[in-house]
Every structure is written in structure tokens, then in C-alpha cells.
Amino acid sequence: MLDLAAANLLSPIVLSFALGLIAALARSDLSVPEAVAKGLSIYLLFAIGFKGGVAVAEHGVGLSLGLAIGAGVAMSFVLPFIAFGLLRGMSRMGPLDAAAVAAHYGSISIVTFVAGTSVVEAAGFKPEGFMVAVAAAMEAPAILSALWLAARTGKAGGVEPGLWREIMLNGSIVLLIGAFAIGWITGPKGLSEVAPLLVAPFKGVLCLFLLDMGLVAGRGLRGGGKVLDRGAIVFALVMPLIGGAAGAILGAGIGLSTGGIALLAILGASGSYIAVPAAMRVAMPEANPSIYLTLSLGVTFPFNLTIGLPIYLWMAQTVSGG
Amino acid sequence: MLDLAAANLLSPIVLSFALGLIAALARSDLSVPEAVAKGLSIYLLFAIGFKGGVAVAEHGVGLSLGLAIGAGVAMSFVLPFIAFGLLRGMSRMGPLDAAAVAAHYGSISIVTFVAGTSVVEAAGFKPEGFMVAVAAAMEAPAILSALWLAARTGKAGGVEPGLWREIMLNGSIVLLIGAFAIGWITGPKGLSEVAPLLVAPFKGVLCLFLLDMGLVAGRGLRGGGKVLDRGAIVFALVMPLIGGAAGAILGAGIGLSTGGIALLAILGASGSYIAVPAAMRVAMPEANPSIYLTLSLGVTFPFNLTIGLPIYLWMAQTVSGG
Amino acid sequence: MLDLAAANLLSPIVLSFALGLIAALARSDLSVPEAVAKGLSIYLLFAIGFKGGVAVAEHGVGLSLGLAIGAGVAMSFVLPFIAFGLLRGMSRMGPLDAAAVAAHYGSISIVTFVAGTSVVEAAGFKPEGFMVAVAAAMEAPAILSALWLAARTGKAGGVEPGLWREIMLNGSIVLLIGAFAIGWITGPKGLSEVAPLLVAPFKGVLCLFLLDMGLVAGRGLRGGGKVLDRGAIVFALVMPLIGGAAGAILGAGIGLSTGGIALLAILGASGSYIAVPAAMRVAMPEANPSIYLTLSLGVTFPFNLTIGLPIYLWMAQTVSGG
Amino acid sequence: MLTHKAKRVEITIEAVMEGRLTAALTKAGVTGWTVLPVLGGSGRSGAWSREGQVSRAGGMVQVVCLIRPERLDGLLTAAFAVVERHIGVVSVTDCDVLRAERF
Amino acid sequence: MLTHKAKRVEITIEAVMEGRLTAALTKAGVTGWTVLPVLGGSGRSGAWSREGQVSRAGGMVQVVCLIRPERLDGLLTAAFAVVERHIGVVSVTDCDVLRAERF
């Protein structure tokens, strides 16, 4: 596992993230235009969805897709309760902020998933293609748990119907599922037409995207660092390990391959920083965004990208005996 | 032809468009940033122009280039009169709106041309490289016809000189012709230097671009659908078939190859949604943009992309006996 | 050399620049969105830095890196004084504007460097990979010389500390050096992962970027042409030859390879139009930006790209006897 | 030129709330507004900039409404219901407009 | 600080007309203005947003002019000639400016 961790730390992907982080902390004016960053993320979502769909077209799904989605959705519902309990115990965070943070850790980070796929495949494993569908299914349930937790504090407003449509149809879910469907329908023949764009340059694009993630995380840390107490930071390093272990155990339980187990662990371990923050701004505007964004993007994301991914892969190998 | 149509409907390109359309109709917040969409279209125009120029450098032009441009320009002038007559007969549209719509159908859609080139080449035909020059030449003449039609209603303002320069030098014409010239000058050697960017990833980029086209068309349909009566919608499905047939017959008449005939048919069938709308906003501001954009982009474009392209290719095979 | 010049003039890269220039001078509305242009430049900087670092990982550095950086920094300090003297003698420019222009010619243009690398490698030379580090080191020193020159006129404000950090940590320097470091650390293995994005499509991306540079240069010439007298224009054609000769002689003196000598000549010859203008706006707001931008971007950059690059390569071959 | 008295209301609000705000305006009978992008800003909840945002959750927009003076109160009441729990600011200026039939 | 009375004119107009508007302003002797991008809006011709546009025909921009009060009428006349047949709105506000020699 140490070899793996070292190899991961010195990969172009992680180093690109580190470059962005350092540049932002040093207050360089280096920046990736918003439109370009969004363009890169469209590319990544389309590519990962498409390739997942093609893998399913090639190898079929069987029962395991349903089981994996069920396991993922259950995790997304349950993890916020664990996170909320930990936060209330470990840090001085109020119940509303704690509920908002908890939502992030039940949901998932698609970039962590993408980077994790790279690591898992580089280590020679072939995860199930349908795991991208599991990722999409795990985005939203955690928000429900968080709203329930917040409602108990009496501070969250009623959830208007518009919000649910917004969450379920948010751009990244639609793109991921849509590209997955296109890949499934067109299969290997379709992939061969678009492979020169979607397959070969993928890792390079991921580097550029992570450069921007580093910049954003660094800017967040510069501004948001002061709102966090020590307990919150420890939480942001421990919670992913709990989520990762949960994913690994569930994955082994439902009989996924080692690669699939690793990806479910990664989904459990990762924290949202796109879909959930947007929902929180609408539904719990009084919760402080600096807290949840800094934890999720500034602490947990770098932890997962550097040290976490090899750990989750090792967990997967351990539980699967592979 | 049915095989071809089915294959086309299930291609990644058409499915990407469908994904965008569905996402917009379902009111997902999925969106491609304006700058990225413009960047993709610059790529597509540059690539298609460049490759056309290289094809001419390899195979020469002869008389046929002049003939094809003449045929294209003539079509662009004449089709608006047919369109105007049909619209006045079939729908309740006023003369000014009808003239504006007519301009769109005389002019061309470069994305339809690009998608058509993919279909034609996938079917094993090698269209003349100079067809991109014909496409560029067909953008503007229809505007003249529409202004003449509108002038008869006494409602179009005088056309200021600045407008003509604007139309002839609009970005997409200049880029297409310029890239064509660069390809012609540098030939296959030049292409080999830029092929890894302009050739292999082309289809993948086209998918992403069509995803955005689907989003834009869907948003337009959501808002603009209510301004259209049934007659106008039927027009938007019949007119491309007329334009396509005209192009196929003219193309056969001047002795183009089967692939070239198909492309001229596609140019005749397609309706503008970039150059002409801009000119209409300046010259006929009283014409309702919802009408012409919804027809051209929301009805005719999807029709052409899905069902039209195989039909025009079949027309070309029929008239050329190939 | 004439062959080389002719081949360069008819390369897709130079023709793309010419297309942009012509389009802008003809007042076409063709434009590349700001965000896309910035995205392309991030790509180019990341790719050139990364490949430089990999080259160093493969071939080592030795003493020559230090020598080359020393030579480059010295040139960047000294060239502004020569430029200032020439400008005050040849044109009617005031001392403040002359100091600002001088800063540009001591500093470097990274796009000229990138295009030059293409030309040098196409001619079969393998420049030292560390030349990108030299390029980064040469950006800033010239600003110091210019501030000193301006201070003598009593017109430049005191330089606040914030400005220095801003210059040293400006985005392009950080990205270039950072990517260089990543390339050095990950070596050929890292490059193989990202090569499909960073290597093969590089020339094509450079074409699109130069299309935009042509557009910007053309727009600048249209507006800024009138502020220049004949002497200033002659300066903008002679100064790069002086800088180029200085670079070639220094490069030979410190024992660089022919390719490395050519790149040092190109760095000496090129004029900044990103880092230095920004610094000038802050530190010398009274200097007229139309003057320095038009000279650097509208006159010297096109000269270098078309005629200059082959000349500097020829200089390098002459002094190295190769 | 003939002008008419009107009010210019400028509402700076989170981008995620734009749709809700314009829906509330529409419901209150306000049919004209213009939305401007915002690059960054500072307020009680600290400073932010567009570049520091990963998500659509982050940015803000500025909604400008020109409205007849007698309709101002309805507009402010509708807008206030939306912005109440959210960060952002609202300002009102007297102005004159051309083509009053449009408002 | 010493300030001077001036007028702030805000013209929201289709992007395709921007060049024509600024040309008309220049002809009327107005030499200072600032152009802001517009993300979307709503008016008598319905709602639109930048994302729903394929073409440069679609968007709008906002042109802001600060001008001495006595020159307002010339500006409005020039602007009106351009916007007359087009969609868009014009508002005028009283303001004070620093550095009046610039106007």
C-alpha cells in the first residue's frame, strides 16, 4: 500500500492539484476561467458516463447493478446521521451548520470518483462500468437526511417542491446518466468514434481540471480556514475513512469485484462540493457556506486525492481478499 | 435508407443532441457556458474549412467549383421566395415575419453541414472538398431576397451600408473561408501537423457541440413553442425537403459526385440560425425572433439531424444513380 | 535560410496568425472568447513547461542551467537600457513612454518562445529542456530596469511592495515553472500518461491560439496605429534583431547547443505583452498603453513570428558553426 | 425628450435564488427586469470572487428593475420575501425613463 | 470631496445594436461610456437568458453614460434614434461625479 501511495502522490494528477493549491496559497493570480473549468467538467462527466455505459454494454449488468445502487443510496441516507453525531460531539458547530456539513459527506464528489477510477485502473483492476450510475444515485439522498436533521432544530424552512426537481435534474446528474445511456446504447462501436476525444486525452484533461480544483481549494482555505475549529478539521479527516470503510464492506457484501468495491468505498469517502452546496444555499441559507465548503473541498478532497485513494483501494483488496 | 436512418438515429452525435433536448425540456440546469460553445464552434469551423482546403489541394478544382458556387448562390436567392409563398399560404404569419423566416431557409446551417459530412463519409462517399466554400457562399444571398420581400410590405427600414459588410465578414464565413485557404495552401503536409487536433477528435467534439445545440433548441421550444401555429410547424418540416430536392437536382445537373450532391441537398435543406437571425435583428427588428429561431432551430434542425440527413443522402444516390 | 523562412511563412501556424490579422483589419466580427483564449494559453504553458521538465529529467542539467538563467537574467536587465537609448534617439517618444516600451523588450513573449520551439525542432534541433525555466526567469528583471529609468524622470510613483509579489507570482510564471517541476518529477513515465493531450495536438492548439493573437494584434493596429511615429516602428523592427544577436552570442558563449542558442536568441528578440503591460498599468499609469502594446504585439510579434524566427535560427547556426 | 418618473430597483442576490426572485416578481405583476453578472463582492459574510467558486452555489447576480413609482411597494414586498433569509442587498433610486408605455 | 452634478444614463439594448449606438453617441459628441454584459432579462417580448442563445443576435448589453446635465438632451435624441425600432429600455438618474474635467 505504501508503494501505491507514493506512486499516487507523485502522479501528474496529484502534482497538478498541488500546483494549484500552492499557487493559490501563495496568492498568485493564476486562475482558470470559470467557463473553461465548467467546460472541462462537462468533458469529464461525459467521458466517464460514456465509458461506463460502454462497459455495461460489453459486460451486461445482471442483478448487481440494482444491488449496488441500493447499497449506495442507503449509504447516502445513513452517513449524514453518523457525520452529524460526530460533528456535534467533536466540534463546537451548531446543529444547522452540522446538518449542512453532514449532507456533504453523505453525498459524493464526482472528481474524486474520476481520479479514483484512474488509480484503480492503473493498479490493474477493472471496476464495473455501472458504478457511474451508482455515483449519480448517491448525490441526492443525503440532502434529505440533512433536511430532516435541520428540521428538528426548527431552523430549516419548508422545502419547496421546486427544490427537489432542481436537485434531481441538476446538470451533473443529468449529464452523467445521459452519457451513460448513450454509451450503453451505442456500445463499443460508438466509443470507437469518440475515443480519440474521450479516452486518450482523458488523464491530461483531468490534470488541468485538478489544477483548477487546487486553485479553488487553496483560495477557500485562505479565506475559510479561520471559521474551523480543530474538531471540525479532525472530523474532515476521519469521516472519509468511516465512509470508505462502509463502502468497502457494503461492496464486498453485495459481491462487487475488487475494483467495484474500491469505487464504492471512494464514493462513501468523498464529500460533495457542487450539488449539495447549491441545495444548502436554497434550503438552509443560514448555514455558513465557508464551513461546509472549506471542510469538503479544502480538507477532505485533498486528503482523499493524495492519501485516501490508496487507502480505499487497500481496503477493497483487504475485504475482497484480492 | 431505413438502415441508414436507424444507424443515424442511434449514433452518438444524434443521441447527444437528444440528451441536450431532453435535459432542456425537463428544465434541468445543465448548460454549456457561452464561451465554451463558441470555442467548440470555432474548432468545428476551422477543422471543416481546413480539411476542405486540403482535399482541394489534393484533388484540384476544375470548373466544378465555380458551377457549384453558382448553383448554391442561385438556390440561396430563390428558396426564400418559395418559402415566403408557402408560409403565406399555409400559416397565419404576417408578411414581415414570413420574409424573416424565408431568409433562414434560403441560407444554411453549418452544423447541419458538418453533421451531414459525417453521415455522408460514414456511408463511404467522398464529397468534393470545395463544398465548404459553397456553404460559405450560400449564407448571405437569402438575406437579400428577404429584404426585398419585406420592402414590398413597406415595413423594412432602408438597409444601411454597414449591414452588408457585417454580413459578408461575419465571423463564421471568414473563419470557414480562411481555414479553407490555409488548408489549400499547406496541403496534406500542413494537415499532418494539425491532424491530431483537427481530425481524430472531431466527432467527439461534434457530440459535445450537439449536446449544447440540443439544450439551446430545447430552451427555445419551451419558450417559443406557443408563438407557432400548426401551419408554421408543417412548413418547417416540408420546406427542408423542398430545399433538399432542389439541391440534389442541381447537384446532379452540374455533375457533382454522389457525396457532393448529398451535401448540396443538405445545404438547400438546412436553415440558418446564426448569421441570418443577427442580420434580421438589425434590418427587421419588428419581426419576432421567437418565430424564426424556434422554426429553424427547434423544428427544422432536429428534423434534419435525425431523419433529414439519411433522406438527403438517399435523394443524392437516387439522382446520381449511385 | 531563405528556404526556412519560406517554409515558416507557409506553415499553418503563421497562416492562422495571418488569418486573424486580416480578419481584424477587415473589421470582421470574428472573435475568440476571452475565456477560451485564456484556456488555450493555460494549455500551452502547461504543455511547454511539462515537456521541458521531462527533457531535463531525461538528460540532466549540469552547470549549464545556472549559466543560462544567469545569461537570460542579465539580458533582461540590460536590454531595456539599449532600447531606451534607441527610442530616445530614434523617435519623439517622451521618457516615461520610452521607459515603459523598454521594459517590454527586455522581457519575453512566451508565445514567440513556443512558436520558436516548433520551428527549431522542425529544423531538427533539440534545444535544452531547461530553456523554459530561462524564459520564466527573464520575465521580470526588465521591469526593474524600466522603473529605474522612469524614476530618473521623476514621474514614476514609488513601487509598492505588493507589486513585486504580483510580478513574481504572476499566473504565467507560476504555471510554467510549476509544470516544469511536475514534468521533472514525473519524467517520461508521467509524460506518457498525458502525451495524448499535451504532445500530439499541441501544434493544432497553437494554430488556434495564433488565430486569436492575430485578431488581437489586428484590433490593436487598427486603434493604436496612429499613436506611433515612423521612428518607433523602425525601433520595433530593429530592436528584436539586437536582442536576438545578443541572445545568440551569449548562448554560444555559455556553450548551449544550437537549438538552445536559437531559443535564447528568440527570448532576447521577443517583447512581452502580458506580464509587463500589467505591471506598467500599476506602476506607471501615465505611460500610454496604446504605444507599448501596439509596438510589442502589433509590430514586433508579427515580425518575429514570420521573418524573425528563421533569422534567429540562422544566427544560432552561424555562431555555433552548426 | 419626454421622460417619465420611475424607480430603479437593484437587487444583488445569490445566483441560485435568481429563478425564485424572478418568479416572485412575475407573480407580483412585475414583467420587466435585466440580470447582470457579478464578479465578486464583499459584505457581512466576507469577501468572495467568481474565481473562488466551484459551483453554481457560489456566485451572485444583480437584478435591475425599472418600474412605475406606484408599483414600487408591491415589488419590494415580493422581493423581500425571497431575499429575507438570504445574503444580498436591495437599493432603490429615482430615475426618468423614455418610452413609459413599456413599464 | 468636490463633486459635480451630472446625469447617469443607462441604456439596455441588443448586442447587435451596440456598435450602432456607440457610433451615434460619438456623432452626438458623447465620448465617454461603459458597456456591461447582460445575463438575461424580461420585458414585453418575453424572458430570455444568455444560455438560451446560439448567436450573437441574442444577447443584450447595458451602456452606461455619465454626462453633464446640459448635454443630456443631445444624448437622448441620438440614442433614441437607434433604439426606437428596437427592444430595450433607457433610464436617467441624477448623480454627482468626481473629476468633472473628464466629462
Added chain:
Amino acid sequence: MLTHKAKRVEITIEAVMEGRLTAALTKAGVTGWTVLPVLGGSGRSGAWSREGQVSRAGGMVQVVCLIRPERLDGLLTAAFAVVERHIGVVSVTDCDVLRAERF
């Protein structure tokens, strides 16, 4: 609705100076502002547009501050020190704000 008198200050300034301006505002005790992007403009130093810029040196931004009337002078003095040697314009308008406790 209950509103309070305030001033709206609009400062159009080079993008490279934005950081210096907001630092000066902060130093003068001003904590609220909004930054808008600018597409282009024209003034004594000629016309420019975002598309004609290669570098961050070129563009401008507009900083809008809503402030209590009694704090206006401090703001203008701070802003003036930054914009003094630079191109750009400053205008001040009377306005009313909701939620005055925010200012």
C-alpha cells in the same frame, strides 16, 4: 416597505487596480461592495473592448458600494487616492436601501 437613505457609489476602474481599491476601501472601514465585469468602454484615452485585450492589464471593472450618507466622504477620499493617477470614473447617486442594519 421601510427603507433608509443611502448613497450608491459606482467606480469604474482598471481590473489591475481592483485589489488595491478594495484594500483601500477596507482600510477606510467600507466593508460592502459588489464588483461587476465591464465589456468595453470609451473615454479620454479612447475606446476599448474586452475582445481586444490579451492580458489582465486591459480590462476594467465596476465596483458598486452602497453606503450610509455620513460615510460617503471617507469612501470617496479612500477611492480617490487609488484612482487619482489612473483612468476611470466615479459617480454618486442618492438611493434608498432595505435592511439598513447591513450597512
